[in-house]
Amino acid sequence: MEERRIYFPAFMRNVYPVIDFLLSSNNLEHIANPLKALKEFARVVKTGGIVFIIVPQKKDTFDHKREYTTFEHLVEDYVNNIEENDLSHLDEIIEKHDYIMDPECGGKKKFIERARKNIENRCLHHHVFDEECLKKALTFSGLKVRDFGDVRGNWFIVGEKGECT
Numbered sequence: 001m002e003e004r005r006i007y008f009p010a011f012m013r014n015v016y017p018v019i020d021f022l023l024s025s026n027n028l029e030h031i032a033n034p035l036k037a038l039k040e041f042a043r044v045v046k047t048g049g050i051v052f053i054i055v056p057q058k059k060d061t062f063d064h065k066r067e068y069t070t071f072e073h074l075v076e077d078y079v080n081n082i083e084e085n086d087l088s089h090l091d092e093i094i095e096k097h098d099y100i101m102d103p104e105c106g107g108k109k110k111f112i113e114r115a116r117k118n119i120e121n122r123c124l125h126h127h128v129f130d131e132e133c134l135k136k137a138l139t140f141s142g143l144k145v146r147d148f149g150d151v152r153g154n155w156f157i158v159g160e161k162g163e164c165t
């Protein structure tokens with residue numbers, strides 16, 4: 001299968017900064033290079049536009065045994081231009097995934113088979129976000145953090161595009 005290197009459907013590749021509001025819900029954790037994606041989100045919204053991100057809180061998911069991802073790690077992924085076929089977190093995920101909290105995965109063996117084909121199914125949570133990491137990630141991407149909070153087991157964070165993004 002052809003590698004997927006874009007973050008948006010093909011029709012968005014030529015999108016200029018004309019979007020008022022961009023919603024990314026339970027999506028960022030599936031992206032291997034979140035800062036690259038966030039910078040793209042920031043690019044396509046117009047000045048004063050809003051990027052609204054929702055990610056799961058680890059305490060309520062099968063990620064609860066994993067460590068939080070540091071912002072410094074996201075910067076490394078960005079600087080190294082990590083591609084979406086990256087599986088560098090796979091060993092940690094296999095070790096710490098709570099298979100009981102994820103009955104739909106069909107058990108550890110099936111989970112591993114599916115995870116190795118992540119580029120096709122995008123099931124993996126590459127990273128585990130906390131408040132500090134999310135806030136730094138949005139700021140890095142040229143978005144002013146306007147709100148942050150907790151909604152039904154998820155974090156939400158709202159960024160506004162400033163003048164100079």
Ligand SMILES: [Zn+2]
Nearest residue numbers: 032073077126
């Ligand atoms: Zn990573």
